[in-house]
Amino acid sequence: MKHLHITNNIHINAPAQKVWDALTKPEETKKYMFGCEVLTDWEVGSPMHWQALYEGEEMVFVKGYILAIDPGVMLRYSVIDPNAEY
Numbered sequence: 001m002k003h004l005h006i007t008n009n010i011h012i013n014a015p016a017q018k019v020w021d022a023l024t025k026p027e028e029t030k031k032y033m034f035g036c037e038v039l040t041d042w043e044v045g046s047p048m049h050w051q052a053l054y055e056g057e058e059m060v061f062v063k064g065y066i067l068a069i070d071p072g073v074m075l076r077y078s079v080i081d082p083n084a085e086y
Contacts, residue, residue, distance in 0.1 A: 020072050036061050042069060048077050 012019050022028045026037035029050065036050035043066060050062040064079040 016072060020075075023075055034061070040066060042066065042071070044069060048079075 022032070024038065024042070026039065029036060029038040030052075033050050034052070036052040038048065038050055040046050040048040046066050048064045048066055049060045051058055051060045053059075054061075060082055062079055063082050064077045066075075066077050068074065068076040
């Protein structure tokens with residue numbers, strides 16, 4: 001099976017701390033990730049989940065892994081849809 005690999009870089013004209021908070025604080029990710037909170041321990045290699053309540057049950061809607069992190073400066077992670085049929 002052929003795997004799809006997409007690389008994306010986004011440059012945002014905003015203070016670094018505001019962008020960092022938007023990426024790493026669950027209360028902020030809920031605002032743009034359809035109510036999902038980001039959960040991880042922020043260590044390289046650790047899982048990173050975006051989860052929310054759905055019909056009263058906690059569900060993971062997107063997952064990935066921390067690939068690289070420089071707190072407050074840079075965050076690199078993978079993402080997949082755990083519910084997709086491949």
